[in-house]
Amino acid sequence: MENRIEQKMQYLKEKNEKAFITYMTAGLPDMAGCKSIIQAQEQAGTDILELGIPFSDPVADGPVIQNASYKSIQQGTNLRKVFALMREIRSEGMQIPIVFMMYYNTMLHFGLEKFVEACILSGVDGLVIPDLPLEEQEDLRALLKKEGAPILIQLVSPVSADRIPRILDGARGFVYCVSGMGVTGQRGNFHREILSYLSQVKKVSKIPVMMGFGIEHAKDVAPMKDVIDGVIVGSYFIQLLEDNDYSQEAAMKYCRDFKKELNA
Numbered sequence: 182m183e184n185r186i187e188q189k190m191q192y193l194k195e196k197n198e199k200a201f202i203t204y205m206t207a208g209l210p211d212m213a214g215c216k217s218i219i220q221a222q223e224q225a226g227t228d229i230l231e232l233g234i235p236f237s238d239p240v241a242d243g244p245v246i247q248n249a250s251y252k253s254i255q256q257g258t259n260l261r262k263v264f265a266l267m268r269e270i271r272s273e274g275m276q277i278p279i280v281f282m283m284y285y286n287t288m289l290h291f292g293l294e295k296f297v298e299a300c301i302l303s304g305v306d307g308l309v310i311p312d313l314p315l316e317e318q319e320d321l322r323a324l325l326k327k328e329g330a331p332i333l334i335q336l337v338s339p340v341s342a343d344r345i346p347r348i349l350d351g352a353r354g355f356v357y358c359v360s361g362m363g364v365t366g367q368r369g370n371f372h373r374e375i376l377s378y379l380s381q382v383k384k385v386s387k388i389p390v391m392m393g394f395g396i397e398h399a400k401d402v403a404p405m406k407d408v409i410d411g412v413i414v415g416s417y418f419i420q421l422l423e424d425n426d427y428s429q430e431a432a433m434k435y436c437r438d439f440k441k442e443l444n445a
Contacts, residue, residue, distance in 0.1 A: 184332050185278040185306045186354040189228055190389050193411070200355070200411025201440040202391060203418050204231040204282060206249040208258030210427040212266055218422065219270060221429035223277040225436035231309065231413065234263060234283035245416040249423075260291050260299075267303035280307035280334060288321070297324040300331045307354050309334045315348050339378045346385050355389040357413065358382055360396070379408045399442035412443065 183191075193200050203222060208215055222230055233246065235253040267279065281300070288296045288310075300308075308331050313321070318333065325333055335352045337345055338359040349356060358379060383390050393413030396402060402412050418435065425431035 184354065185276065186229060186280070186332060186334075189278050190355060190410075193228065194389070199406070199409070199443045200228045200389065200391065201226075201436065201443055202229040202231060202280075202393075202411060202413040203227050203436065204233055204246075204393075204413060204415030205419060205422065206233045206235060206246065206253050207263045207266070208235060208253040208256055209249055209422070211256060212258075212262060214427050216266060216270060217429055218427060218432050219277070219279075220275065221432045222436050223275055225433040226440050227277065227436045228411070228440075229278045229280060229307075231280045231282045231415070232263070233415075234260060234281055234287055236284045236287055238284070243416055245419050249419050260287060260296075264299045264303045267305060271304035278306045279304070280309055281305055281331070282309040282311075285310050285313045293320060293324055297321075297327060297330055301327065301329045305331045307331050307334050309336065309357060311336060315344070337382055339374065342381070345382055349382075349386050349388075352386075352388055355391045355410070356382060356386050358390055358392050358409070360392050360394045376405060376408065379405055383408050399439050399445075402443075414439070 190200065205215070205218060219230060219232075233250065235250040235258050237250075237254065263281075291299075299305075308325075310321075310333070315335075322333065325331065332353040334354050334357055335348050336357045336359060337348055341348060360375060379390065379392065389410035390408070391411045391413050392402060392405060392409045393415065395416075396412050396414050397417040399412075402409065418432075421435055422428075422432060
């Protein structure tokens with residue numbers, strides 16, 4: 182069965198459009214508010230949504246996402262509650278593809294098999310796990326072969342070089358290209374060889390190439406537009422939500438404007 186992420190990517194390819202993906206922390210400002218921000222983004226035309234599962238030690242994340250993660254944990258957000266939210270939005274007919282961005286420890290603690298079952302039951306489409314290297318993905322990959330299971334999104338970075346063909350062998354959905362060294366949210370601090378690195382990934386990849394980390398506006402990726410198939414915005418979007426009291430209107434305006442400018 183084709184996954185929602187793959188369907189969306191195919192649709193965008195046919196329309197010759199770039200994908201716009203956002204990241205937000207699950208459980209903020211609270212569960213009801215989180216749901217309304219997801220709805221706002223679907224209405225605004227966001228293509229795919231990454232939902233960050235809060236974790237106490239998010240190693241790939243910068244201060245903005247770390248802080249959001251901490252706040253969400255303080256409010257009692259946990260994986261079980263996020264699955265309940267997912268079941269709710271899917272039962273209400275929301276179709277936006279949703280990727281869980283999370284750390285492997287959370288899944289292990291929950292129980293891998295139980296975790297995959299819960300993903301299937303609640304309509305999770307993909308997983309991004311920054312601290313799970315290729316060499317350690319076997320156990321999870323075996324479970325993700327189940328009907329309706331989410332797909333594992335692979336991450337590559339400027340230092341992946343010789344490993345890129347191996348990492349992308351059999352990869353599905355899209356490839357997440359980290360745009361620089363370090364953590365999320367480093368404004369425009371793209372790797373100095375960003376274009377040749379992205380071109381290298383594009384050459385090898387059979388699936389769409391997304392660029393993430395440090396992006397705020399569509400103009401930030403103008404020089405890379407011919408090489409990439411879309412962008413992921415995280416820290417800036419979370420900051421924008423914070424600054425606007427998690428207003429649906431602010432979320433919609435930003436997403437609509439970004440998507441429009443990205444495809445201008």
